[in-house]
Amino acid sequence: MDYRFYKKQFSYFTIDNYFTKEELDTIWPELESYQGKFQNEAAMNRSGSVSAKGQFIHNDHLVYNNVSNKLFKVENPYETYVKQDIHFKWMRNLLYSTRLLNYYDDEDFYDTHTDFSVYTMVVMLCKEPKRFVGGDFHLTDINEKIEFKNNRIVFFPSFAGHKVDTVKMNSKDRNKGLGRYSITHFFYIPLDEEELPILKQQANRWK
Numbered sequence: 001m002d003y004r005f006y007k008k009q010f011s012y013f014t015i016d017n018y019f020t021k022e023e024l025d026t027i028w029p030e031l032e033s034y035q036g037k038f039q040n041e042a043a044m045n046r047s048g049s050v051s052a053k054g055q056f057i058h059n060d061h062l063v064y065n066n067v068s069n070k071l072f073k074v075e076n077p078y079e080t081y082v083k084q085d086i087h088f089k090w091m092r093n094l095l096y097s098t099r100l101l102n103y104y105d106d107e108d109f110y111d112t113h114t115d116f117s118v119y120t121m122v123v124m125l126c127k128e129p130k131r132f133v134g135g136d137f138h139l140t141d142i143n144e145k146i147e148f149k150n151n152r153i154v155f156f157p158s159f160a161g162h163k164v165d166t167v168k169m170n171s172k173d174r175n176k177g178l179g180r181y182s183i184t185h186f187f188y189i190p191l192d193e194e195e196l197p198i199l200k201q202q203a204n205r206w207k
């Protein structure tokens, strides 16, 4: 896991080589098994133009979930995150998450929007060698471009505007699962009082 922290009007970070080879071997068969089960979505924004075009699965039962949240399990979260920016202390309270699997083929994109969670993590994946151009990730409020890279994650506050630019593929590669995969994790702070003792218990790790 190769971290890179960025401190702009807000802080965010990327991790390259997020999954190990073994983890990727677990994840890919599952991702591929979803080909053909995706729902095409062409979301509209308020002005009536298309704001996203791609394929979506809202799924909370991926095998993948077992390995995906490992950024919270690092040995010393204070050293790793809080020392970079005290705002990352919010991470200790993030006990609840939902996930969205997206697949972008030729001409697919996701226009600027914000999420309603506290933090968002986007995992970028593709088959090697990469057969598309574009599909880069942008934090639009601060004009930051995070280039698409296989096995890279971006972790940022969900209030931040973000978008994915258009994926372009040669005609021979289209519609074969060779495009851009992303798995978005929306992390929330639970509102249920029953979870407060768990929060308090794990707070010590983040002092």
Ligand SMILES: [Fe+2]
Pocket: 113, 114, 115, 120, 162, 184
């Ligand atoms: Fe989003």
